[in-house]
Amino acid sequence: MDEKAVSSMETVLLMGDVDAIKDYVFESSRLPQIRGASALLMRCEAEIRQRIREANGRILVARGGFLLAEVPAAQIHRLAEEIPRIFASHTITATMTLAWEDPPGALPPPPSPIADGWAGRLIRAAPPSDPFPRRVAFLAARLRAAKESRSTVPTLETLPFARKCAICARRNASEPLYLPEGPLPVCPVCSTRHRAGWKARSGLRRMWHLWHPDFLGEPPQDLEQLVEGEPHGRLAFIYADGNDIGRHLMTLSDPQAYQAFSRKIYRGTRRAVFEALGIALKGWQGNFWPFELINIGGDDITLLIQARYALPFALAFLERFHLHTSFTASCAIVIADHKYPIRYFEALAADLLKGAKERAKSGPEPDSALHFLWLPEPVAGEEADLFLQRYQSEEGGRRLRWTARPYRLAQAWQLYELALALKDRVSRSQRQQWAEALTQGVLPSVQFIQYQIARAPQGDRSALRKLLERARDLCGFTGASHLLFWVEEPGRAAWVTAMMDLLEWAELLEAA
Template identity: 25%
Template sequence: MNTKKIHPISIAIAWCLAWGNERQPQFDITVLQEMREALRNGQEVPEEVKAIVQQVEELENINDDYFPHTLDELKRKYSNLWNQTNKIGLVYGGVTKVKGYVFESEKLPDIRGASGLLDQINVVDLPVFFNKATESNLYRFHYPKVREWLQSNFPGKNLLAALIPELIIYSCGGNILAFCPPAFVDDLANAIEKRYTYRTLTANSCAVGETFTLLEIRFGLLRDKIEDTFWLEQYQETYENELVESYFGKVVQASSVQDNFKYRKSFNELTTKLAIRFNQRRSGNKTENRPTRRYPSMFETHPYLRRDETEKRSAITQVDHLPGNPYFSESSAIKRQFSDRVKTGKFKNYNWYQEGEDFLDEGWVKKFKSFLENNPEQQKKYAKNHHIENIKIADSLTELGQVSNRYIAYIYADGNNMGGAIQKIRTPQEYQEFSQDVDNATRYSVFLALAENLHPRKLESENDYFIHPFEILTIGGDDILLIVPADKALQIAKTIGEQFENILLKKIEISGVQIKGKNYTLDDNKVENTPRIHRFSEEILEKQQCKLSMSSGVLITAYNTPIYYAENLTSQLMKSAKKYAKLLNEKGYYGGTVDFFTMKSVTMISSNIEDFRKQALTIDKLKLYAAPYTLPELDKFLQSIHALQAAEFPTSQLYQIRSFLERGRRTASLNYYYFCCRLNKGQSTLQSDFEKIWCQAKTNPGKIAPWMYDIKEEKYETIWREMVDLFDLIEFSHNKSPEPSQQETSL
């Protein structure tokens, strides 16, 4: 039997079916290995498994748009798939309560180590379970250790032999979704949870699994007696029922009833079931035939024992070479020692925690360097005349603050419209391609933003040297958490949002990166010519928009602001930006948004940012702020700040105008125009780049600077306060104003 090359996911399904339902394969293992190689190379498969491969190929060849109106039609058209006795295992798992573990300590090295450790478990260790190795040669000695650990912790389970690389659907963003032979579902889930505990001691993790038939992979959950499954004809009669609606979702138009049912009855329904079971197990509910999660790791202390300085657990070691000779508990020692590896990817001369294993890690900076090496144009922009290998990584937030005028910024970004996109994914192949595309777009949008907006900065010390002026805390799935210099924070956030969409739309090419998923361009009929989406005066026709986008929260604050507190506020800003993006979707804008806040005092906010804005920055029908912004609005906002700087507006007058905002619209406008008339230069620039852009009057062609009128909320708002807050913090390269984003770029 000659066969064509088939998708790796189909190889995984064939492997599970050929293995069978027991721990020992129903065919000799060599037959399964020959089948795998034949399918990978488009060759003839062994005679014993031809019938199985034919079933898998039949499943793969089902048209993406096909959906049976009745179960009789499904049985008649795919009778070979109907009576399926063999099952396929599906496992979903990953880390939980990430922030509680990563931000347990306020020190950057500990945070870096915790984040890098979780990332390595997800991206390196778990794929090794499936005999999959990364491209990096750094881990060549690490792989045998992981396999040995798996074998020793699950002896006699035959787990290593049962798992192959093609079984992984995705492993990124702190989660893994993978197929496996049905007999190993519980073992694999247990191994995932145990690996996190073994490496970290205290990080929470959870994994669940279930078995499904071949037909369910394509058409969702089916009853044991398939004929009894709730199907389209019943749904069309009861879709308005509250119980049915809560499961399948609300039908907006009667014409979309079939589509609503079709998107639910797919592979998406299987992952939803696992997500529900995941939440149940994470909450401590009992799982049959598996160890309980009700009792998390606890480290008892004693009043006469030494405790560590952050977690208050019993200290086991003291580090003489660090400032203050700190004491560490076992879990904090693991973080800090791993952080040493993350910094350089090399061992240090000292090994102060002898019990810890010698794990190495690439670290995000090393990955960033690899990106620069493969993209010389970006390397030239970032490095200028510096040798990348001579640039060091910051040891603390203090060092990042020293090269950033003592102010840094936290950027927390998250993808928009992801849930809606996932709901329309009907096959595991699409799941795999979608996760890889989003992960690539997220990662390389960050690398592009850093390369285009930053350069190595000199750290003034006894031995002056240059450092990378940023810290990548995490990039996973569609999540980003960065620490960057305050003077470039908004430019970086804007570039991330723009390049995320450009990568998915294939407007930009990156060496070694291929977008494999279906078209991410939004349908033209969903794009409306609504010029009032953006609050500036210029009309923009939203065309060729991306279905997915990125919303970011940016907190600009002093370097010594407690990091857990800063992360919490940044998360609030990110959620505010996402809320604004969702609101704009209804108007036809599907792009990114950014919300930012400048906090020059830690005691500035006592509760949360939303309450602070309502109580302190909202007076009757006046809003003394304008955030969040769309990406085009942010571009115009930066242009206005540059105009303000170019006009050399006296700082005292800037703050005086800001103080008059609270006294009413007319008082603030009168003072603004009075001070503008006294400027020696820059009046025309302010008029063109600030007043004309933002301050159009409500009913006539005049200007009402520094205000703008919000038609929807019937309020006056202003960007002046935010401009003044950033006036002495933000910098533009070579004193040039922001230029329009390049729509077509090739790397």
């Protein structure tokens, strides 16, 4: 139905959000399960779009597990019953919580402790004729209240003495899944995800070749194939998200503008992803693609990629995102062994992203920002600060910090450039010695590295000193007291250096 027809009838806004979407997608670390979960959720979104169009409604946003639509008031209750059934039929356990405006003339909803709170009072105080941003804000409050008041979730019966699923280990196994290594007893949820993930490979191949038709290789079947050729099997989990997109959406005055802006952001994000992959993987040769694109939401992306390509991809993406959307973005990178549980990758990346967003807002002008964490010896955890504390020490009553992360975009580009230069000019064994020296303190590390530079060939000494001076600029404290690559943090008894960041990325880029 055309836009004019939709606007001529009585309509209400319908909002939905997939519940615990990350738990569903990252329940297993097997690549077919992750790919299949994403494919099934996209299938649900496509079917919801179709049902809303058949009901003469209009989709404003339907990406990344979030839904906002304008639908005829007479159809709202039917759609509210059909959408949960769509998720149950495709995923078995995934659900979407829904909230909608009360149809004109409808009786007030029954009171509940949450609905009678501030959110419920604001919603009931806003007549349908209120400005569109306010309607969306009130509906979001109602959706939050609905999520908090959920009392039941779909589960499969689990018997105490039944054989557990070999993939999730949560539910009872009920059928065999035939894999190259042999049959596995699995539950219906994991079986459905695996079949969907296997079928999704052909769709990924077609989508990728639309952007890069000359790119060879095949989508990886598992994480072992994804990290093929990567030293020590290092895998990077990348999570990026646009800055202030939600705030801008709340300034749009009508549904048409909201819809147009959402489409623009999604198309710009998608274009930035594929262009950045083309830049980062230029010259790549292999049998299986060194990446897996998990999700492109409205303005956020989730991606798995070999560690050596993580930084060039992230920088190119942030640059292209701003080019195609006029907005900045923040990005988090977590690097560990490919056998590290994906759910911890995701949790750490989400935590790092908060720091990147704070850094993006810290300057005189908004900017894109990058944060990262490398776990050479992976330890289970979900709070990034616990791992970042290892980059700090005490010396004579002053705090030493061996890292200057997170970085704004221009600094991150400089970090990449310096890491490449350090990789080429300093051997791996020497870099390991430099990293050890940093932990000994300011003067011991400066003396040791100066001694190492003095032993370098005549032509390399000047270049290495300039490299260390430029590394000092990464700390961002202009005019502060400094000692070669260390900078005194103004107003605090603390010294900071970016050398550990450089040394880590020089190691990670070694095979590039």
